[in-house]
Amino acid sequence: MWNVPHLPFIPEQASTFAVEYDLMYWTIMALTIFFTVGTCAFIAFFVAKYHHGSKADRSNPPAANHLLEIAWSVIPLLMALVIFAWNADFYVRMRMPPKESMNIFVVGKQWMWHLQHPNGVRENNRLTVPVGVPIKLTMISQDVLHSFYVPQFRVKQDVIPGRYTMLWFQATKIGTFNLFCTEYCGTQHSEMGGYVRVVSQADYAKWLANGGDDTLPNASPVELGKALWDRYSCGNCHGVKDTERGPSLIGMFGKKREFTDGTSAEADQVYVRDAVLYPYRKILKGYDQTMPEYSDLLNEDQVIQLSLYMKTMGETEKPAALTPVQGTNR
Amino acid sequence: MSHDTHSEEYHPHVAPISTYFKLLIVLMLLMGLTIFAYNFDFTQMFGEVPGTFANNIVAMMIACTKATLVIMIFMGVKWASKLVKMYVFLGFAGLGFFAITFSDYGTRHMETEPGWEGQKQLKITNVNAPVVDEEAVQRATVGDGGH
Amino acid sequence: MASTHVDSTSHHDPEVYHQFETLEQQNDSYIVGMWTFLVTEIMFFGGMFFIYIIYRWSNQDMFYRLHTELSWPLGALNTVILLLSSFTMACAVHHATLKNRKPQQIFMGLTALLASGFLVVKLAFEWYPKWQHGHMPWYWDWPGHVSSPDLLQVPGGTAKMFYSLYFAMTGLHGIHVLIGIICIVILMYLTKIKSILVDSFLPTEMFGLYWHFVDLVWIFLFPLFYLMPK
């Protein structure tokens, strides 16, 4: 009944919490509007009636009225208690996952999300979940505080170093939803996010079965490279500008690269392949051995796709690296 | 309340040194008592209560007694005005505010353990649920091995 | 507003500052002011004690082992010193009120000596060995030289936390003692030159309140750190 169509000022309702949440939100909103409008109406009325120079009866003004005082303390108090009771009940339900929920592990770190599904499939900055199944996220942070937030599900929970926290939800809609980090965590706090992709249960099963691979059908190698780029979150270290995390790769192809051992080389296809698969062979000047080795993770096909994609980054002004993939599998 | 009282001569309270000396002795004794209590196991005396707890309570009780004595006599609160007494009370009552936090640290373990026990594999309840794009999945699966 | 005015009479009393009417009002104000300041000190240390309690609660076992590194006889010695100094300070205030300058100076001097003694015990006999053993958070080398094998099982993190609390709390208290010594020396100097500032007993009395408060903090620090039950 309270399922509202998508209005521009209401976030999409995509979990079992959303509908009740909105009902509660708008109830408090009604209260707010009632008190605001009511009080302002009184003020306006008094100003109109008793402004200086008006002919109004000003005799015998009351100095205090205990009955009134009690009324306007007790009535709001009762209202508040009703809201509290409803909220308390709802909040407890939000914090108590059902027994049969499916467990997914989340690790937050500056500035990306790592997610791990029950059978070992891993994702970065994106969470794929089946519709209609209660999902429990067990979360921890590797460094500072983060917070896992999906507005369309109306859920949020801080992720703390040194301790597990928990969050659960059950999606009701297939689609792609926002995933934000809402606890300030440093420089790229606002970019520590991505998508929650809700798919049908069968899709999810298939997706899990083939190891979490979800490249686009009929995709060009560049598009496939882009998908890999996102999947392995290369962009977390390789952004628009050189940062301490990693060099920018925009316009890298064909340039001369200088290494810590004093040698240098031109960035061609071969160099890039080595740089991705065996990054420690040659370390770029000014950097450390921080880039992970991908020799176990990427096959030659994929390296080609990645290189082709990286090549395109020099051509557009803003690298596609910063544009998220919108719902690959809606 | 302030300007209208014009007392002729202002006399602050002066406690005799002997009072202070007696207090010093009492404080020393109490210190000895804490040290004694430190090496004494209260477990038998308090029955079920674990020794740590009982010992802590005793130690803190002695410390509070000492503190009260110092405040009352050395600091002269015993002879001070109501206002001063009120602020002394306020200062220590303020510490009470911290106590709410114990309902955080005391109840964290009572919450659903966000742990590992729920490691359930997904049970597909409706295998025939409409797949969004059968073909796409097919192609995607064929297209790339993934590892 | 309905108000009449009266002339202020006692306003030429040189001992009374211009904003006050009577000496009584002025003295009361200073004492109340000092106590409100002590309220802030109570909350200041209270915050620390609260943090301590939270961590002690969850690390009781480890803290117990760690506390054996601290020497309770030294702590007790310092307690005796501070209690004595509180006593001498109370006597100094007593004489200040009666304007017996000589004994006042003697007792204040004793207080300063005792306070310095406290710091010597603290720094030379307690902190210095910790530093040698690498147990200062900013000079950290765990386990370094620990006195008993029991301590080897304490995780370095917990040990560092314990010593952080220990140094934060005793350090803060130590700074208060130091400030006390400085104040008392200034007070003694002013009394010696018969400064108008210390003609009244009030500065001494206010300092006395501060000093007893410092003692008060130690009364709690001593059992909490040196006499931890198992």
Place this chain on the structure above:
Amino acid sequence: MSATSVGIPDVPKPKEEKNYLNNGNTIASWLLTTDHKRIAILYLISVSFFFLVGGTAAGLVRLELTSPRGIFFENETYNKIFSLHGIIMVFFFLIPAIPAVIGNFLVPLMCGARDLAFPRMNLLSWYVFISGGFLAVLAMLLGGVDTGWTFYTPYSSLYSNTQVTLAVFGGFLAGFSSIFTGINFIVTIHKMRAPGLTWFRLPLFLWAQYATSVIIILGTPVIAITLLLLFAERVLKLGVFSPELGGDPVLFQHMFWFYSHPAVYIMILPAMGVTNEIISCFSRRRVFGYSFVAFSSLAIAGLGFLVWGHHMFVSGQSMYQGLVFSIITFLVAVPSAIKIFNWVATMYKGSIRLQTPMWYGMGFIGLFLVGGLTGLFLSSMASDVHLHDTYFVVAHFHYVMVGGTIMGYMGGLHMWWPKMTGRMYPEFLGQLSAMLVFVGFNMTFIPQFIVGYLGMPRRYHYYYLAPEFQVYNIMSTLGTTVLGIGYILPVFYLLWSLKYGRKAGPNPWHAWGLEWTTASPPPTFNFATVPIVTSEAYDYDAVSDEQHDFLREEEDAAKAAEGKE
């Protein structure tokens, strides 16, 4: 006694008399003054400076957010700008604004005293404040701070490599400055009231200041120790909140909010006090339910200490703790409600004059109402889960802090401007800027409620992950422009009035209160003789006051006097 006979006759006609402003013109006479009124002016200048710094930062934040990918800055710079905005605005503008400027000026005057109890400590408090402000500004100049005003660990202690240490120390000093002010107020209000000025004849502004001071002395030391530990963690490598050592970052949040929630009442209570004075004076009515309003201040101060955990509903504190904090938070709404309703009732059967302070007063009621009621969304735990750390919270606290406190501050500044400077401000411009602020304010922050509900997290430089937020952000930025004009305008006309404003009599509003029985500007020791109070609080009479238009009368009198000369 009716207000028509307000103490003017008692006061010698202000000729070119010595007052606190012209009593010494050297720089030293200002920088070494112990006169509470001069210190108030020093504070006024310094907090205005900090407001302009913070306001400019706010402007930059808004400008940057018009595009989902930013316009001018890098992430790091943006983070520093909003941190600067928050730190400067909270610690160096809003907390000292009303107590240290208006309060400093008025507390002794309203008590009928010659000065605060400890004038030298008062001066010290300003120096400590300025040193803190200097450190904070220095931190900004040396590269800035990027932790947000909340300094959450472990980011602030172990990860951020910006000037956190300096800024934290600056905040520490600012804390001490407000402690000194608080102690001074408590002692002054207790010990230095004029004869006849009983507790229940006190202006409600003093009740509010008293409650504020109690919060200051109980709360501020806790932030001091917390910041000190943070400082030690960075400098001395102590580890009290470090998770690697088994420390709990959530404990830092407990400690931080233990102070910072009561601090929001440090900000709002004085503004409520100002509003009492404004509403009753410009409605020519005794404040309705005086004792309820008086005690509600103390109730807010007390309850305010028991609710800090409502900032931590999703922080990982225990669920049960959340329930406890939530219900107590709802209780705080009751004394606030009492105040609001009593102010409205005060206008009933009044003789309402819509002058600038009254516009600000009514603006305060309206905006604080919205801010407070949206606080209810946040104090409801389940509802806060979605809204926490989104722009909804940003909008909430700007409604209470900007819409509430700054409205109160501006209203107070206008109401007592004639007392502080002896000059009237231009009435038309005053009303214009009050309305610009009101309109601009709503334009700025209503869109933020919506975008917050839609899920836009705060402290976000880029929001390209959800570009649909852009519309609301542009709307908000447009509003800021109007708001900015509304704030800049008073800077000019108030300065203008110092020289060209019409000279004000001792009591231009014919207001009740001891401060109005002395000359404008007051002489250095405030009162020629000790005043004795014989009337009840807010002894206004709407019926007889209805016959007068005090402002017009005074203006005519001034003109007539000019004509004679």
